[in-house]
Amino acid sequence: MAPPLPPPPPGSERAARERYLRAHAIDIYDRVTESRRHFVRADELCRRAAAAFPELLPSDAELAAEAPRLQKDKRGVEIDQGLFLSAVLADPVAGAHLCHAMLLPLSVSQSRLSEFQRSGALDLGGARIERQGKAAVVTMTNPRFLNAEDESTLVPLETAIDIALLDPQTDICVLRGGVVDHPRYAGKRLFGAGINLTHLYQGKIRYLWYMLRDLGLVNKIYRGVALPDMSPEVDCREKLWIGAIEGFAIGGHCQTVLTLDYVLAAADAYMTLPARKEGIIPGAANLRLSRYVGARIAREAVMAELRIDCASPQGRLLCDEIVPPIEVDAAIARTVEKLTGSGVVSAAGNRRAFRISEEPLDSFRRYMSVYAREQAHCHFSPALIANLERNWNAASRRA
Numbered sequence: 001m002a003p004p005l006p007p008p009p010p011g012s013e014r015a016a017r018e019r020y021l022r023a024h025a026i027d028i029y030d031r032v033t034e035s036r037r038h039f040v041r042a043d044e045l046c047r048r049a050a051a052a053f054p055e056l057l058p059s060d061a062e063l064a065a066e067a068p069r070l071q072k073d074k075r076g077v078e079i080d081q082g083l084f085l086s087a088v089l090a091d092p093v094a095g096a097h098l099c100h101a102m103l104l105p106l107s108v109s110q111s112r113l114s115e116f117q118r119s120g121a122l123d124l125g126g127a128r129i130e131r132q133g134k135a136a137v138v139t140m141t142n143p144r145f146l147n148a149e150d151e152s153t154l155v156p157l158e159t160a161i162d163i164a165l166l167d168p169q170t171d172i173c174v175l176r177g178g179v180v181d182h183p184r185y186a187g188k189r190l191f192g193a194g195i196n197l198t199h200l201y202q203g204k205i206r207y208l209w210y211m212l213r214d215l216g217l218v219n220k221i222y223r224g225v226a227l228p229d230m231s232p233e234v235d236c237r238e239k240l241w242i243g244a245i246e247g248f249a250i251g252g253h254c255q256t257v258l259t260l261d262y263v264l265a266a267a268d269a270y271m272t273l274p275a276r277k278e279g280i281i282p283g284a285a286n287l288r289l290s291r292y293v294g295a296r297i298a299r300e301a302v303m304a305e306l307r308i309d310c311a312s313p314q315g316r317l318l319c320d321e322i323v324p325p326i327e328v329d330a331a332i333a334r335t336v337e338k339l340t341g342s343g344v345v346s347a348a349g350n351r352r353a354f355r356i357s358e359e360p361l362d363s364f365r366r367y368m369s370v371y372a373r374e375q376a377h378c379h380f381s382p383a384l385i386a387n388l389e390r391n392w393n394a395a396s397r398r399a
Contacts, residue, residue: 005024005027005028006024014079014080014083017055017056017080017083018083018087020056021056021083021084021087022087022090025084025087025088025090025091025094026088026091026093026094028049028052028053028056028084028088029045029049029088029091029094029097029098030094031052032045032048032049032052033045033097036093036094036097039097039100039101039104039228040098040101041101041102041212041216042085042098042101042102042208042211042212042215043208043211043212045085045088045098045101046081046084046085046208047060049084056080056084057080057081057084058077058078058080058081062077063077063078063206066078066203067203067206068203069203070201070202070203071200071201071202071203071380071384071385072203072382072385073203074203074380076380078206078207078208078376078379078380079207079376079377079379079380081207081208081376082207082211082372082373082375082376082377082379083372083373083376085098085211085372086369086370086372086373086376087369089365089366089368089369089372090366090369092362092365095365095366095368095369096231096361096362096365098215099215099219099232099361099364099365099368100226100231100232102212102215102216102219103216103219103220103223103224103225103226103232103236104225104226104228105162105166105225106155106158106159106162108155108159109158109159109162109163109166112124112159112163113162113163113166113167116129116131116163116167117167117169122160122163124156124157124159124160125141125152125153125156126140126141126142126152126153126154126155126156126157127139127140127141127153127156127157127159127160128141128160128178129160129163129164131167131169131170132174132336133333133336134170134171134172134336134337134340135170135171135172135173135174135242135332135336135340136163136164136165136167136170136172136173136174136239137173137174137176138157138160138161138164138173138174138175138176139176139177139178140153140157140175140176140177140178140191140192140253141153141177141178142192142196143178143179143180143181143182144180144181144182145193145196145198145199146180146182146185146190146192146193147177147178147180147190147191147192147193147253148192148193148194148195148196148197149192149194149195149196149213149252149253150195150196150199150204150205150209151199151204151205151206151209154209154212154213154217157217158212158216158217158220161173161217161220161221162220162225164239165220165224165225165237165238165239166225166237170239171239171340171344172239172240172241172242172336172339172340172344172347173221173239173240173241173242174241174242174243174244174332174336175221175241175242175243175244175256175260176189176191176243176244176246176332177189177190177191177192177246177247177253178190185247188246188247189246189247189328190246190247190248191243191244191245191246191247191248191249191253191257191269192248192249192250192252192253192256193248193250193251193253194250194251194252194253194254194274195251195252195278195280197278197388197392198392200278200384200388201385201388201389201392207375207376207379207380210280210283210371210375210379211368211372211375213252213283214283214284214368214371215368218255218256218259218283218284219259219284219364221241221256221259221260222259222355222359223236223238223355223361224236224237224238224239224348225237225238231361232361233356233360233361236348236352238348238351238352239344239347239348240261240262240339240344240347240351241259241260241261241262242260242261242262242263242264242332242335242336242339243256243257243260243262243263243264244264244265244328244331244332245257245263245264245265245266245269245271245310245319246265246266246269246325246328247266247269248269248270248271248272249269249270249271250271250272250273250274251272251273251274251275251278251282252282252283254271254272254273254282254285255273255282255283255284255285255288257271257318258284258285258288258289258291258292258318259288261351262320262321262335262339263318263319263320263321264319264320264321264322264323264328264331264332264335265310265311265315265319265321265322265323266310266322266323266324266325266328267310267311267322267323267324267325268311268325269309269310269325270307270308270309270310270315271307271308271310271315271318272301272305272306272307272308273285273289273301273302273305273306274305274391275302276302276303276304276305277305277387277391278384278387278388278391278392279378279381279383279384279385279386279387279388280375280378280379280384281371281374281375281378282302283371284364284367284368284371285298285301285302286298286302286367287359287363287364287367288359289301289302291358292317292318293308293314293317293318297314310322321335
């Protein structure tokens, strides 16, 4: 039996709790996961740790009390979840184990896979998946909000990504946005508008949403679905991903572009990362963007809202092919055939070989440790509310 931990610091001093977590996070993690014999996702990890150490993390009751409040009225109890996850991810052993847990397929994905095998198509609510020849096509759908990401899209999109990667009848994956019904863009496809800022302002997006998204679905596109008995660094179930940018890829959708293997873009499409204007950190974009466009342009994009037109010189550093808007469907079909025509036996191996030099799992783990802490503070900052009211007119938006 493991020796008992020293008692947590008394009172509500957050700095003291953070120091305690930095010192004892791996011990807490091992208690919750039974010395890493079980994989536990980040949200369940926080729930179990809170039950075992109520002085350190918010309880289910505290979180339930927070949930209905507007973002500006929240007490910030979820910041402690960020401090805990940051401390876990800072440890090479516990952090790698958590990253592995987040790359495993969702339980719902396993149950829906057989249905997809029979039907070849699933509408999951916030995402759709359809088999088209050799490709599993994942479509992001939130038409009222320009395909923005929020709590309603999180599990559906990760489920679709899991199924696309696990489907034995397809060789390659395609990611695109669905048709939206906003009056300005009615009937058009949009890759996506990033995080749902209306829901963010209204307090409908929890802190853990960021961690589940970036440790989960986004990282699965980049690394594949993990195997339980093999390090993700060594082997994953992965396929090449083709992305099709139509209209725009804003914020989180621009972040996702950085994980794709081949990017098609309509000639009139553009990308932006307005996270500083919103008051948050743009996922793993700070880790990945400079590999494509260099450090200076990356800083302009993140810190100064640089718009990158896909057909511009900077955009061509991020996009493999620019096509007229009416030719996107044909370009997708042509690209699927080009990338699968000679077989895909070496595709996963080549992806892995590039990735080991570009972004080893340990580099990602260290980045996410910083991200977990800083995003928690950003998510509950008064500056976020001020930015949303000034730049998004958030107070007048309807749910």
